[in-house]
Amino acid sequence: xxxxxxxxxxxxxxxxxxxxxxxxxxxxxxxxxxxxxxxxxxxxxxxxxxxxxxxxxxxxxxxxxxxxxxxxxxxxxxxxxxxxxxxxxxxxxxxxxxxxxxxxxxxxxxxxxxxxxxxxxxxxxxxxxxxxxxxxxxxxxxxxxxxxxxxxxxxxxxxxxxxxxxxxxxxxxxxxxxxxxxxxxxxxxxxxxxxxxxxxxxxxxxxxxxxxxxxxxxxxxxxxxxxxxxxxxxxxxxxxxxxxxxxxxxxxxx
Numbered sequence: 001x002x003x004x005x006x007x008x009x010x011x012x013x014x015x016x017x018x019x020x021x022x023x024x025x026x027x028x029x030x031x032x033x034x035x036x037x038x039x040x041x042x043x044x045x046x047x048x049x050x051x052x053x054x055x056x057x058x059x060x061x062x063x064x065x066x067x068x069x070x071x072x073x074x075x076x077x078x079x080x081x082x083x084x085x086x087x088x089x090x091x092x093x094x095x096x097x098x099x100x101x102x103x104x105x106x107x108x109x110x111x112x113x114x115x116x117x118x119x120x121x122x123x124x125x126x127x128x129x130x131x132x133x134x135x136x137x138x139x140x141x142x143x144x145x146x147x148x149x150x151x152x153x154x155x156x157x158x159x160x161x162x163x164x165x166x167x168x169x170x171x172x173x174x175x176x177x178x179x180x181x182x183x184x185x186x187x188x189x190x191x192x193x194x195x196x197x198x199x200x201x202x203x204x205x206x207x208x209x210x211x212x213x214x215x216x217x218x219x220x221x222x223x224x225x226x227x228x229x230x231x232x233x234x235x236x237x238x239x240x241x242x243x244x245x246x247x248x249x250x251x252x253x254x
Contacts, residue, residue: 017161036247093126112250117150
């Protein structure tokens, strides 16, 4: 099966893609294009999957850069190719102005966000779950791009496949954490069942991006939880009692 790569005209002409799970070599609960080395999938298979992604992005496998993601607001600036045996940077976003580097984010319900100022030749990629988004990872990514010469008025951002509001049930404590930050954040919650709420992660991500005064921000419109044939989902794996879950990859390069 060939790779399925979702793209957005907003990031054109830069090479980029939100990869679905189709076209990979993994099997069992990981069936498809699992690109997460932190999963319990066979490491050789994950490397094979990542090599397929690198080929699709027209870079060498070692130029496909991923992070040790920790749900933080931290951003790293990449100026050169990392040594092959070096540990992955511990952060949740990265930016670069260097051609040939492919910035890759791994997700399984959180928001993968790809950003670009095509005129300045500056790109960024961010992993924005609720915690990272609340703590400022998206604003920090835009600011880091700006330091490399990007202009906010030219930056375009696209949120890839992630969990939609109808599938994101949360409790009272979760709601209160947002309300303590800003009472206006209540608009990203609707009542669910049994005293629960449904959280609009995408709406919140778009709100934070648009607050950066960038040129454009939109969601690609795909829910990871609701489409098991195409997407991995951490929350779905928990609900189905699976022991682990695969990771989707989203990539942008100059």
